[in-house]
Amino acid sequence: MSQTNTSHTAFPSIAFIGGGNMASAIMGGLLRQGVPASKIIVVEPFEGARQALQNNLGIAALPVASEALRRAGLVVWAVKPQSFKEAAAPVADFTREALHLSVAAGITTDSVAGWTGTRRIVRAMPNTPALVGKGMTGLYARPEVDAQGKALIEAVIASTGELSWVEKEEQLDAVTALSGSGPAYVFLFLEAMTQAGVDMGLSAEQSYKLAVATFQGGAELAARSTESAEVLRQRVTSKGGTTYAAITHMQQQKLPEHFIEAMRKAEARAKELAAEFGK
Numbered sequence: 076m077s078q079t080n081t082s083h084t085a086f087p088s089i090a091f092i093g094g095g096n097m098a099s100a101i102m103g104g105l106l107r108q109g110v111p112a113s114k115i116i117v118v119e120p121f122e123g124a125r126q127a128l129q130n131n132l133g134i135a136a137l138p139v140a141s142e143a144l145r146r147a148g149l150v151v152w153a154v155k156p157q158s159f160k161e162a163a164a165p166v167a168d169f170t171r172e173a174l175h176l177s178v179a180a181g182i183t184t185d186s187v188a189g190w191t192g193t194r195r196i197v198r199a200m201p202n203t204p205a206l207v208g209k210g211m212t213g214l215y216a217r218p219e220v221d222a223q224g225k226a227l228i229e230a231v232i233a234s235t236g237e238l239s240w241v242e243k244e245e246q247l248d249a250v251t252a253l254s255g256s257g258p259a260y261v262f263l264f265l266e267a268m269t270q271a272g273v274d275m276g277l278s279a280e281q282s283y284k285l286a287v288a289t290f291q292g293g294a295e296l297a298a299r300s301t302e303s304a305e306v307l308r309q310r311v312t313s314k315g316g317t318t319y320a321a322i323t324h325m326q327q328q329k330l331p332e333h334f335i336e337a338m339r340k341a342e343a344r345a346k347e348l349a350a351e352f353g354k
């Protein structure tokens with residue numbers, strides 16, 4: 076992964092099309108990095124979302140596309156895959172000279188190129204921990220994006236956490252299934268672990284605290300260790316002990332296999348979204 080040398084003073088104006096969760100996470104990262112709100116333009120048709128942007132980030136969003144978008148050197152597409160084509164129609168004429176960054180799940184850069192009239196496109200798959208600067212974003216750049224363009228994208232995304240480039244665009248569907256949707260898997264496990272703690276006599280509050288700290292600690296240990304996850308797991312699992320009882324049950328129930336199958340469903344859905352909403 077290359078390091079970026081783009082300081083925030085070198086940032087162009089950045090337009091966000093869609094001002095919901097993911098756009099807010101990226102805007103929050105930019106503001107934390109010292110990018111002035113005056114460099115951020117947002118098109119957001121939903122009044123409630125515009126109010127939230129004003130209240131939470133101090134950013135005044137436009138309800139519809141306007142000439143103001145011509146200022147943008149970078150356009151970030153943060154609308155749902157279902158709304159992308161419709162959102163692009165009124166914006167495209169103002170943004171043909173800009174670099175484009177799409178975070179929409181599934182939607183290919185060929186589709187984005189067709190709707191925006193430019194091929195300078197990077198496609199990204201971020202995740203919601205970006206809200207707290209702990210995001211993980213997979214990125215794919217079309218060949219038309221030069222090194223300077225990639226450095227700018229890295230600087231924007233680095234404000235939300237870590238990033239990793241993929242060589243083939245289709246690999247972003249795997250990134251989507253893994254780290255894009257992944258926080259939801261973590262939260263599902265947190266819910267189940269918390270429920271089990273309550274069933275065994277702990278309070279919901281204490282049980283949740285234990286579960287969250289266990290995820291944080293386990294992830295930090297894995298990140299800092301040179302050992303594989305398998306070895307780290309074996310170190311917790313004394314033969315005939317408590318962990319052994321739990322893990323053996325999970326393996327007998329084919330939990331890992333089911334989990335892998337579930338992630339393949341997410342990957343397949345990313346491809347379906349492209350087919351359904353990319354035309």
Ligand SMILES: NC(=O)C1=CN([C@@H]2O[C@H](COP(=O)(O)OP(=O)(O)OC[C@H]3O[C@@H](n4cnc5c(N)ncnc54)[C@H](O)[C@@H]3O)[C@@H](O)[C@H]2O)C=CC1
Pocket residue numbers: 092093094095096097098118119120121124153154155156158161162163178179180200201202203255256
């Ligand atoms: N939430 C997540 O965990 C992740 C989401 N994504 C992708 O990010 C994109 C946005 O997702 P969220 O931020 O979660 O959704 P969201 O619903 O919070 O935000 C989308 C925003 O777009 C606005 N919008 C609708 N039509 C529009 C139009 N014609 N022009 C401009 N804005 C319009 C909506 O009012 C809404 O505020 C999606 O494509 C999703 O696939 C990617 C990675 C993770």
Ligand SMILES: O=C(O)[C@@H]1CCC=N1
Pocket residue numbers: 180251255256
């Ligand atoms: O569920 C979704 O479609 C989006 C993409 C990854 C996370 N949320």
